[in-house]
Amino acid sequence: MNVNEENLLKSISNDALLDLTQRYGQSAFGFGPSHGTGSPARFPLTPATDFISGQTTKSNESGGEHTSDDDDAFDSLESRKRGPSFGDDKPGGPLAKKSKEQRSLRLSINARERRRMHDLNDALDGLRAVIPYAHSPSVRKLSKIATLLLAKNYILMQAQALEEMRRLVAYLNQGQTISSPIPTALAPFGQAAVYPFSSSALATCAEKCSTYSGTPSSLFKHCNDKP
DNA sequence: TAGGCCATCTGGTCCT
């Protein structure tokens, strides 16, 4: 992990997300209509390096293009692709000095580790799939750290929205038992003077973000504001 | 060209 990522982790709630949004587009956390078809990518990618080509050219991208059945073959293939310092199957390489059994064991361990990392990447892909950000061919795939940080914030945001809804339901129930039902025209969204929360507070972060058209930095400030 | 991100290898540690 590099210094920037450490800083991101230390300041997840504000600066980190600011940074991530700036890097991954203002439609990060964009809901509804903007989801996938929203604002243009903040990463002006050339056609040759867009998301699609990135997937195809990056042979080791998560998702795994090989199964565990061909691990051994893949192992030596990857070793060849990686270059001289990974001489596990080359004369003079680390494994060359070891016995055949040790080498076999090492290759087996490597394959297992590779499989484990592929599983981890599959899980991260699954997480990316449910995180609301611009899933667009022209937008770079979220990095691992960005995926985790955005997922965390998304969960916090959903929890906040849920809490708002609970408070709203509690308020409505209270109003029905104590006084007459609230007329439709006086629905909470239009009754800041009566309803304990402001209309802006009623709109969940998700709703706010879905209609937001400002800069990413102010978007996340917006979402982090307490009602 | 530097920096970010990634996949892989590797050795160590812990757990079953």
Add this chain to the structure above:
DNA sequence: AGGACCAGATGGCCTA
């Protein structure tokens, strides 16, 4: 003993 997990090292690819 074998497998899972982890962190460090390394090199490749891509972008600004």
